[in-house]
Amino acid sequence: MSKQTVLVVDDERDIRELLTITLGRMDLDVDAASNVAEAKRMLAERSYGLCFTDMRLPDGSGQELIELIARQYPETPVAMITAYGNVDAAVNALKAGAFDFVSKPVDIGMLRRLVQTALKLSEERRGGDPAVVAAASARLIGDSPAMQQVRATIGKLARSQAPVYISGESGVGKELVARLIHEQGPRAGGPFVPVNCGAIPSELMESEFFGHKKGSFTGAHADKEGLFQAANGGTLFLDEVAELPVHMQVKLLRVIQEKAVRPIGGRGEVPVDVRILSATHKDLARLVEQGHFRQDLFYRINVIELRVPPLRERREDVPKLAGRILMRLAEESGGSERPTLRPAALKALIDYDFPGNVRELENILERAVALCENGQIEVADLMLSTRGPRVAAGTADEDEDDAADVPAGEMPLDDYISNLEREKIMKALQETRYNKTAAAKKLGITFRALRYKLKKLGID
Incomplete structure (x- = not known):
């Protein structure tokens, strides 16, 4: 196999010589240009x-x-050499199509890892297997123009190392999109580490993200690597990034800029080679305007934005999605035949607005499979009447009002309270687009308490 050749463009002779020697030791040919x-x-x-x-x-x-x-020359990855700490230049380079950036003074270890990743990418661009990409993309179900656009964008983003911000409502499949970006890129052989930023207690965040040394605080009985170290060589997916407290936003920004972490109690920084993908169902730009999210961090993680459309914007995908979900449910239950949606039930699903998106569709069908007779799902089995804005006049709202107006003495007290509780929880879930963490906060209870109540009331 012939050697790969790298082009180095720099007007400083020292930098050209350093890169030429380092790359030569990696068994690469080097051409150098000064302008x-x-x-x-x-x-x-x-x-x-x-x-x-x-x-x-x-x-x-x-x-x-x-x-x-x-x-x-789109088959050639290009990396920018920037002055130390010049984040603006790095961000602009990534937006223009750069694969990655390296800061002066050049860290040789970081440079080697960058080169290895870039050369993998270069080989994939020249002779990548389309079947691999097609197999990965098949997990993103839907043939609507909106989903075709998402797939095409994922393919482009996989060929970069730029941080990507995945926006979209709760339940649209942001983590799946992040996984596909990882799997279709040169880091596919490395780890994909997802983390829900809203699920880590504030006081434990620094230890969870950056790790700690034995004895650095009470309870630190052994060295522990953080999420950044666990994702080294791969991708770190920060889900619900809007939930990060300000002190962690500052530390995260520094790690992204310096490509290194300092474990709690550690004396020095540990280099990390990680691609950052982030997501939230919240309007991050508005949070920046309100002062709840740092503008410099937003600027750094939002180099490229990928919006995942809600289900109501791609209604033509509902039949295919529903079919795939029903097939999975049949396989999980060990049944020989998958349940079938009656035409009226399928139309009801297509017409429904799905405030909880694909996740809500899964919940609706799981319940319907349990309720239906002879494997035939009727409209009534879907129980859509209390689950969204597209409610026929004179049905759910009147039923709920009637239940609320019945004096406690005319029905068992426990049932009356359960009805009120169910109504409040459903309203909170709909208002937060079925994000349980946000719904619990809105109701003023813990996530664990909400999970208990959902199970007790039979709400999925």
Whole structure:
């Protein structure tokens, strides 16, 4: 197998020599250019597995070169060499199509890892197996234009190391999208570590994210690696990133910028090679305006935004989604035949607005399978009347009002209280788009207490 060749573009001789020696020890050939004009000529004459370019060059900018390579030589990953701490330049480079960035002074270990990842990507771009991508994408169900666009965007984002912010309502499948970005990229062989930022107590966050050394605090009986170290060489998915407290936002920003973490009680920083993907169902830009989320962190994690559409914007996907869910439920129950949606029931689902999106569709069908007769799901089995805005006049609202108006003496007290409790919980779930953490907060109870009540009241 012939050697890969790397192009290094920098007007500083020391940097060119450092990169040439380091890359040569990795069994790579290196071409070096000191300005934009030389680099353009070399790119036109030879195919490169990777390009490094400085930000400032005598006859132009690295940004100009990145845009040129993204446009004319898309099979060549390009990394920006930036001044220490120059986040703006790094973000602009990533937005222009750069694969990644490396800061001066160059850390040799970090450089080696970046090169290995980039060369994997270069090989995939030149001869990637379309069947692998197709198999991964098949898990994202739906043929609507909206979902076709999401799949195409995932394919593009997988070829970068840029941080991606995945926006969308609760239940649309943001974690699945994050997994597909990871699996279709050069980090697929590394770990994918998802973390729900809203589920970690504030006082434990630093230890969970960055790890700690034995004896650094009461209860630290052994060294523990954090989530960043666990995701080294792979992807860290920060779900519900809006729930991070301000002190953690500051620390997270520093880790992203420096590509290193300091465990609690540790004397030095530990380099980490991690791609950051984040998501939330909240409007993060509005939280920035309100001062609840740091603008500099938002700017850093939102280099590229991918919006996952709610189910009501892709109603044509409901039949296929429902069919796949029913097939899974049949397999899990060991049944020989999957339940069937009657035409009226399928139409009711298509017309429904699904405030809880795909997750709610799964819950509705799971309940319907339990209620239906002879494997035939009727409209009544779906129990849609109390689950969203598309309610026929004179049904659920009147029933709920009647239940609330019945004096306690005319029905058992426990039933009366349960009805009121169920009504309040359902309202909170609908208002929070079936995000249980947010619903518990709205109701003023703990997540554990809400989970208990949901089980007690038979609400999925």
